Amino acid sequence: MRSIKWFFLLIVFTVAGLVFIDTYISKQAESDLYSKIKKVPAKKAALLLGTAKYIAKGKKNYFYTYRIRAAVQLFKAGKVKAIVVSGDNGTKYYDETTRMQKDLIKAGIPSRYITLDYAGFRTLDSVVRAEAIFDLKDYIIVSQKFHLERALFIAKTKGQKVIGFMAKDIPGTAAAYRMKAREYLARAKAFLDVYILNTQPKFYGKKEKVNYRK
Numbered sequence: 497m498r499s500i501k502w503f504f505l506l507i508v509f510t511v512a513g514l515v516f517i518d519t520y521i522s523k524q525a526e527s528d529l530y531s532k533i534k535k536v537p538a539k540k541a542a543l544l545l546g547t548a549k550y551i552a553k554g555k556k557n558y559f560y561t562y563r564i565r566a567a568v569q570l571f572k573a574g575k576v577k578a579i580v581v582s583g584d585n586g587t588k589y590y591d592e593t594t595r596m597q598k599d600l601i602k603a604g605i606p607s608r609y610i611t612l613d614y615a616g617f618r619t620l621d622s623v624v625r626a627e628a629i630f631d632l633k634d635y636i637i638v639s640q641k642f643h644l645e646r647a648l649f650i651a652k653t654k655g656q657k658v659i660g661f662m663a664k665d666i667p668g669t670a671a672a673y674r675m676k677a678r679e680y681l682a683r684a685k686a687f688l689d690v691y692i693l694n695t696q697p698k699f700y701g702k703k704e705k706v707n708y709r710k
Contacts, residue, residue: 514680517687524652525645528659533573536636536661540708542567542576543626545639545647546583546592546616549599551671558666559640559675564596566663567638568603575661577708578609580630582616592616611706619643619682620689621697623650628697630706633657640665642679646686653690 530536544567549560570576579600583592593612601607611630616622626632634657637647644660651658666672689695 514684517683518680521649521683521686522645525648525660528648529641529644529662530659531662533569533575533661536570536573536575537659538575539634539636539659540576541578541580541630541632541706542570542636542638542661543622543632544579544581544596544600545619545622545637545643546581546596548590548592549595557671559663559671560596562640562664562666563638564599564603566661567600568605570636570638570661571605571609576636577710578611578706579605580611580613580626580632580706582613582622582625584617585614586617606709608707609709611704615697615699615701617698619647620650620686620695621699623647623656624654624697625700626651627654627656628700629702629704631703632706636661639663640675642675646679646683649683650686650690 544563547560547563548557551557567579571579581593581596581600583596585591585593593614593616597610597612600610613622613625613630615625626635637644637651637658637660639647641662644662648658648660
């Protein structure tokens with residue numbers, strides 16, 4: 497009976513911890529999130545966080561589609577002068593960054609104003625490398641709200657001045673519920689990474705220049 501009691505308490509404390517961290521990270525970001533293009537303050541650059549274009553069996557990933565649209569919207573509205581695309585390029589068969597670059601170009605963004613970060617294996621890597629490699633200190637992060645809140649949290653703990661532009665979400669879908677469940681664990685990991693483990697990006701490398709529209 498005692499072991500069952502301790503197991504139950506462990507579950508309760510774990511769930512309470514996850515809920516606390518989730519709420520804390522959301523609160524940290526809420527004043528810096530924008531959904532209307534007219535209200536977004538202009539910055540020099542946007543950091544577009546990568547994801548796969550397709551999910552299982554070639555089905556379109558709408559998280560990807562709407563992130564591309566949001567980044568294009570920022571650039572065409574004159575809110576940013578450059579876009580840094582950061583994603584996973586772990587193998588020759590999986591390359592988020594190049595695919596996103598191609599779709600940005602198809603949407604009318606000149607290639608010279610798109611810079612690729614091939615080492616954005618995790619959100620933490622993308623955010624830390626944004627400043628360390630690409631000299632972004634005051635910029636806009638583009639993703640869905642659930643992801644942006646975590647990205648802004650990480651960026652702010654690193655002393656960066658950031659805001660988030662929310663790409664359209666897909667609420668009420670199975671994909672949205674899966675991402676929400678995953679996000680609880682991702683936020684707990686982010687909390688540990690920045691406050692306890694001092695986790696660093698997998699790769700740093702040399703500085704890279706971002707080309708800005710005049």
